[in-house]
Amino acid sequence: MPLGANDHAQNSVCNGEHPWEVTAVTRLCRFLCYGSEMAMYDTKEHRLGMESALALRSLLQEGRGCEVVEEVKRLANPSLFILDVCSQHSELKTRQRVFQALRDVCRDSEHLFTFVQYKKEVKEGMQCGIWGRALRKAVSNWYNEQDAMSLALAVTKYRIRGGWSHQDLLRLSHTKPANEGDLPKITLISKYAMKGWKEVQVAYGDKENSEVVKVLSYLEAVEKVKHIADEIEVTHLIEEHRLEREQLLTDHLKSKEVWKALLNEIKSVLRTLGKMTADQVLKPGSSDVAAVCKRIQSEAALKKAKLNPFSILTASENYNGAKAKGKVKWEADGDILKSLDCAFYKCFMNVEPAGKHFAVVVDISTSLSSIVQGTSVSTAVTAAAMAMVIARTEAETQVLAYSEGAIVPCTISADMSLREVTAELVKNRDTLPILWASEKGIAVDMFIIFTNSACWHGKANPAECLRMYRHKIGIFSKLMVCGLTSKGHSIANPAADRGMLDLCGFDLGAVDVIRNLALDLI
Template structure:
């Protein structure tokens, strides 16, 4: 672990590392200082050494230490950047703050809370704001009247959001766009303190971005294909009416979006809807809307589910499946047989090492027995990281 952390710091160029450190000094109770102390990192070059000293000592000591030295160009560049980062935290002049934002591409994390009370400061941030953060902050900027209906800022934002070139460069997953869209449509933050009137053009732009990220040009530009035979089986019980924690998405819509993201890149994908005793093939074709896919998957709801059905179906029909992806809200229903045993039967029948992912879209617990089988993965709760885990497992990276 120490080596991995050290390699991360030494693997960055000095300016990139300085930017990361200045934007986020600590997260979840851990600081860069904690990591450097525990990893015993030895800087690989002068630039990384400067940033590490900045982490441990702060700007004042670094400024004094490097003042009389003949520093290489890389070090001078980092010193200049860190000086601006320190200066903006001591400035109360709106014009000066805006100038520093525009000249040095500073972001919201570099600023004080008092700076963010200014609309003009937000407008300056908006010009170079990364697309992922822009989507996340649409509600707050609408609440602060930065994105008023018909304003130049709103039109610029809408153009950026649905620009295919910008979308491809940002490599934002469709699920991330959908979560941001649904959160914006809700009209208020999670704790209800920040509220806003939604703007129709922004909603339309986000909706267009979602479909472009699935099908715009070459979808592989947005999504990394795993090139495997997949079965995506969706629980169609009434439990899918609940909401994915941390989002405004129902589990049914989330399941549809996940299915669409895999179907758009994987040519060999079979989508199934399953319940207590039935298995229904679903038609998920290019050009279908999210609403159409959701309706297709939940047209025959049931009270309980059995996640062994997709594997039994593939075994009986002699369909070679590399990865079974089970999407459900309630994976604790009693099964007619062990999911692990059903998976083993399919492996034996088809002669391949099939894998099984049980993805609970909410944190309700799991009934899958603990198993050392490296081809079985249980995911409790859902976010974009879950999709990465599934892709890695399909690639045999975990």
């Protein structure tokens, strides 16, 4: 069971208990979710350090290290930092659990590099090395447990990150194949990473084993493309071996044909739409635009990439020429914008319901024409999009708009477009939603307030209203206040109540924070 789970939360409100108490476990779960023990999620990046992991120290001192590691396994970075700290703990069981969890937590080589770097940073304060027997074994197991082609991709796509390379890790971990007959996985690919392509050719050039031949062919393509200038040959290798952008030379990316060949992976397509339009790789009405539009709208591709609707919305706004930043300028293609709009609605299938009762509230007491901190999306569209996502994926959802003392429930139907939902929210004027739900006797598990900033304009304080609502209705309701242009102000009271949380700005990480609070994981 997750450390932050509270199975009796609803009954405890009625029994006079305090499930909203902020404990060391609460602060740890916040750190696991968004990298800070503070009761505020901020879209601005901040450096991790021991000064931000005080709850972790407390739990380790209580002998709960193994429980911490199990919670870490649910997430990747920034949990890797906590995993590294646990790997230095004096309790043997905790250290063992960390290295057993490494394969589950480090889902790709970038995570592995990050883990090793964090471990180095933690150890630097102790004036000692990091490569003990346990770390060497864990890193060796990570390489041994990869399938051949995944490992070949890893060592050629992510060659070096944060000052670490595969050559470093393989050498320092003394990695050897777990199975001597498992040539392609470790022996061949390890030799490639350590000694280079020529050594591999000498050692394996005469092998006929089908698995070896497959890996050799892939590595040969990766090496060959480094020495080719002809764009036709480069595109042929990309298409035949599914090479990715990181495996190409910078000069290759000056070619329109090369960019076309890279359009298989939908996330890469979304990131480069602006540049490809600016470089006239995507010309209006061309077959290339038609192919991109088909790819963007592919349900199979969207499902495989697990894209959230907000990801598509952000990509669409970024692609809109009016929001283009830097020297690269382009005029957005109408067909591509339509395909992005279509993809936005299709991505609702990727949202896993939390199964809770929501009240999504939009504060329209101030203008919603501002741009959300860290994005190119307006506050009105962000609020409408999230209201729409929750309303369509959660069976029990109330959508409200409020301003200056009046509250109006909004009807959002499944066939409404994002534009129509935005208009529906902005046209109404209303008030404090928690009081409204209390007066109506409506049970709400989580109130989400979207406001331009975290400066409260109403007469009643949301935190106090929530406490009164809990007492009247008898459930452990939660409150999240999203200050879409906030600079760090708070109108909830999350420091003293684990059922309250503030968001400053909004991004894809905020979507996960909302879900984790709803599921009582933070």
